[in-house]
Amino acid sequence: MLLKIAKTTAILALTACTLNAGEFNAQAEKDRLALVDYMEAKFADPLKNRYTFFPYSTDDELKNNIASGLKHQDFAIGNYAFSKQGKFSYDEIKEMPPYEELVEEGEEIYNNNAVIKACFPDPAIGGDYPYFDESKKEVVTLTSAINKCITDAGEKKWNEKKGKMAILQSYFAAASMDAEKKVDIKIESAEAAAAYERGKEAYYTQRGYLKLSCATCHVQGAGQRVRNESLSQLLGHTTHFPVFRLKWGKDKVANGLGTLERRMTGCNKDQGENPHKANSKWMKELLYFMAYMSNGMNIDGPDIRK
């Protein structure tokens, strides 16, 4: 009898734990599915639905440049998912991408640095960051994890935006893509859910003197044009980093690769705001939210952008 009670209690406790763990990401999951629905609806038939989603686009753009019928996984390659003209140039550059040598350099850094190798025994970790450290109650990004690893070993921290940091991360991304990894961000506590919510609020809040939120351009504005650039969409934003940007690498190829933090800092500036530090709580929580939105999508990095 006593054994039965103990068993029942254990099963009940386990069930409660499982339910609770599942509940912590309930809101995030609802947000993610709503975002997928929105993007699929937006790009189902842009010409037909122009008054809802593309009020400022021309007939020519909608007929000849914006792809239609896009589904969830299509968005993993950023704006090349829908920009037909952009995709044409993208495919050509991808035949011999300028970051190839940098990925090899990243592999060398990894293989020759015992400290890094000990901290990250499996390099295919592109889809696992950022995660919420339940003991420290904070978000850990891949960038902050790498810097913690090397500074704990007495080395000087690396630049969080480019150089060795981006080069090593490009190897991690390539290894993750080769291993067919997907973005897999977890929210397993109330504190993690709160960090996600703060990141979400940061993403959707207008900032800077131009009064733009990230969403203005990358949710409601996704697929629309600013000057001659098609704005990319939040869905799939973190799947392909670090990226090699032609504008970053125009003077020195090694500077062409940049981390997510480098790109976000640039976005902050474009909004007309004094950028947040790459290692700030604000930045980490923003990336936590963004990465969760790409959950389940294939890792597709490193990649190339203008």
Added chain:
Amino acid sequence: MKKLYSITIAAGLALALAGCAGNNASTPSGDRDGDGIANISDQCPNTVLGTKVSKDGCKIYPTILELNEKELCSVDKNGIESVIATAAKYNKTAKAHGVEFKRLGMTNTQYIDGVNKALKTGGKMVVLLNKKGKPDKKLKPVTVKYAAERACKFAISALAQEAEGKTNWRLAVPGDGYKY
């Protein structure tokens, strides 16, 4: 008749003075600063007459959204020292909240510093800086008045936008406030 008139005035004055004396008295039921809040409940018993006060008798400050940015940041109305002090006051909070504005490589702190430097040296122009914090040769310097007003408006707008954002950010979230 004249005597009666004088007596009436004197009595009236005496009554009025007595009334005032009673009101100004530091008795619990009195109202020393005339703000409508009895001394016993007045946490700020010396507010200037006519000031809008709360239930505890203290001045009600306008919220950041109620500030008249155009008026507060007008150099012509307030003088440049007052405008740049307003800019510094609000920008300090904006910076602490992580919402400070930046334009063309120039943070709002740098606008404020540029104005203060010009005021000290008697300069009439503020040199705009690039992202490395050095003079941007591609941009023309701006007048001190222009820089002061911009810094002031940027500081207040950053905080007002932050306050507005607290209530309206969900309007952009698919599946939440954003409908399509």
